[in-house]
Amino acid sequence: MTACAIEPTAENGDDDPTPDAPCAITADGTYAARLARDGDSWFPERWTLDGPEPYAVPLPAHQPEEPGTEVQPMADGRVLIRRLSQRRHAFSLLYPTGPGTGELLLGAVECPDEDTVLRLLPPAPCGQRAYAVAVGRRSTALWLVAGGVFGPEHLAEIPGRCSGGVWLDRRGRMLALDREVGGRTKAIVVDLERGGEVSPLLQIAAGSDDRLLLADPDSGLLLISSDAPSPGKPRLGWGVLGSSLPVRFPESLRLADRALTPFAIQPGQVLQPESCAVGLRIDGPFGSWVGVWRPADRRLHQLTAPDGWLAGSGLWTEDGVLRLPYATEAEPCGVARLAVPPAGGEPRGGGSSEGAAEVAADAADALEPEAPEPVAPRPVPLQQAPLARLVTK
Template identity: 70%
Template sequence: MTACAIEPSAAPGNDGPPPAGCSITADGAYAARLARRGDCWYPERWTLDGPEPYAVPLPGNQPEEPGTEVQPMGDGRVLVHRVAAGRHFFSLLYPTGPGTGELPLGAVECPPDTTVLRLLPPAPGGERAYALATGFRSTVLWQVSGGAFGPERLAEIPGRCSGGVWLDRTGRILAVDRETDGRTKAVVLDLERDGEVSPLLQIAADSDDRLLLADPDSGLVLIRSDAPSPGQDRLGWGVLGSTLPVRFPQCLRLPDCVVTPFAIQPGQALTPERCAVALRVDGALGSWVAVWRPDERRVRHLPAPAGWLTGAGLWTADGELRLPCATPQSPCGVARLPAPPDAGSVRTREGKAESSPPAEPPAPAPEQSPAPGVEDASEVTEPDAPAPSPPRPVPLQQAPLARLVTK
């Protein structure tokens, strides 16, 4: 699999991760970006499942705005989200010979208290696309593509919702971070039950607990919470359906840096603690790549490949991290990084290897006492993790993570 480059299309929210440079389908077959030529922006689709990736420009009748959202669909079309006169318009673009075909899907008109409407990450299967319209008191989930009659309002969720992580491979269970009464907790929506909401993650009553990333194969989840260190967000990990507590490894604490997980190695059904996790690290000197596994006590830091589209990438099942890159010499390339313990070599698409000695991470910050019911990996001796059972069937009626972290 390969990926392509894109300039970030929007700034991150106050509680959201930094934006990634391109959108990739759940199966890695297609990617989409908003490309730039001079002062003009236009959508571009990349085909990634062939012997060599190739790009198809999809310019419309007029240039796109810099903040236009684009998302690849499973059939190769590209969903475009445009905003005009306070309304949100959705269309599917596709190549037609030398031109671009466009299928308008309709528009969503949000009430005045809506603060933002944004696309959710590509859904498994690639047939449908969803968006969250966040207001001051509630959030509306929309299906904007794949329906019979244009955008369809699916559910209204009390509270301000952000994030968005798919927990299964059917596109049924969606996790979002919901803010109510000044606190943020991850909850799950069952799309086959009209968006029925169930609790997913609550470490402490007064903590903010967000879900950042999940792997449906192993059940491994990455979270961000201030429970172990009040006033400071920490990265932690857990396993859906497990009875072990959420862990907050000391090695993931990098002072003066923002650490964001962006890819988990798939295909490790019975060994979530051995999944390789790719991290984006943003610091004063720029951004770079780091690789970590839950059963290790260290993070392997690597210089970002030239032209890396920061924050974008994916793992293959056999443990190769593929990072989309774009340089003037190679407008679309991919750097290949093997999973630990061979994380010190970066390979380009052309097969050239570059030596990449691990960079020293910043010194760890002073440790604080963890909240009750939370294990801090720097203060406990981790036994050899038993092979957990596969993730429980969804919907998550009994909120495995909520039960997991309160013991």
């Protein structure tokens, strides 16, 4: 089976080939998967998260994995693995079989062009399919790599170089990508049920780079990165899918010498995007920690991450508990439950077990927001927000 091949996941140089995504979690929060390390060797590991206590199942193959290998959990408990060998990407499903590891071969994707980079997209909402994009010089190929009938299937060819990848609905039909064309990056929507039909999602200004980082299908809340307020300096903002209100760029999401990356939005807040809690990874000179923020509460709460946090990984429960996976020598599979500040309130204190985490600091005083009128989220492009209407408070 022919298809296209994956960008290296090491970003720290050859001496420290740590995977970019240390832990991938299914959309329903049931399973997680990561590459674990045993000395100098890497092996896939599946975590079960929906029981009374989290537990890990190692899924080693007949030989150690390369550090750039990608893994992704499926809703049935199997783990998708992508292995690269000379521009050929082989996909398999791994599953425990008593003391061993079973493996179902799915086929391969080949990229003859050495400049083509292939990567897995975030887990699909249904948990039964998995997708990848192969980014070439002038176009991006979208592939279904698991859940098809005959192995990897080429779904669409999208003009331009695409990055990112955010699901906009619970069905796994509408996929948002950040497409670079003519030196500018704009978020687009790809309709998987209409042959990969592309439509614009976000354009704040003609000359700005506008990316979609995260979305919640229940409330329609979108987390956005754009340099429209400050050319050349991307800032975090928020909007609502299908709303006519402008994108807003709160000052509370602007920290000097710190990088903020949203990784999880509280689900279940139907028609209440302003009340959704957002988990952010904060990176600074001395490590990474956790931020919690809500549109209706213009205040960024900064929380100490648990030791061994698989940084950038986590999920919210509907009742507002932030769960963060971590692995230490003493506890190789753990989940910390953070007691986060309520909307408009003060921190409630440290986290409870399955791990531990405590409040470290808060940002400046909150301001009363303009509450957007609730609108039903729908998988259609966000209306354009002219630069003159940007809100930066």
